Amino acid sequence: MSNSGSQRPQLPVLPGENAAAPCCPPLTAGELSVPDAERMAAMFKALADPVRLRLFSKVAAHPGREACVCDIADVGVSQPTVSHHLKKLREAGLLTSERRGTWVYYAVAPSVVAAMSAMLDLPADR
Secondary structure, three states, rough: OOOOOHHHHHHHHEEOOOOOOOOOOOOHHOOOOOOHHHHHHEEEHHOOOHHHHHHHHHHHHHHHHEEEEHHOOOOOOOHHHHHHHHHHHHHOEEEEEEEEEEEEEEEOOOOHHHHHHHHOOOOOOO
């Protein structure tokens, strides 16, 4: 990476359970720093697994973008495997969770989909 005077702005952190989830400017705004690239890679890596992508889409498509684990667990793998994948999505900053009684409810982290989309958005004028 270049050490020129124009550096990419530091990414703000999304509120929520996992403070590692960045809200990102477009790739065209400048080079990613090593920490920013690592954070974004973790988010995309978490979504690169078909089971995790299905779980994420089930939560995102659920009313209010929040779902009880009991409503999304049917993805063709065992319950412990579902829990493992949901943990990975939380660790990547894509989902938040809240225990309510005996159930855990998952929600899409605030602005995470828009942030990832904005990061990949290339302006038409380039």
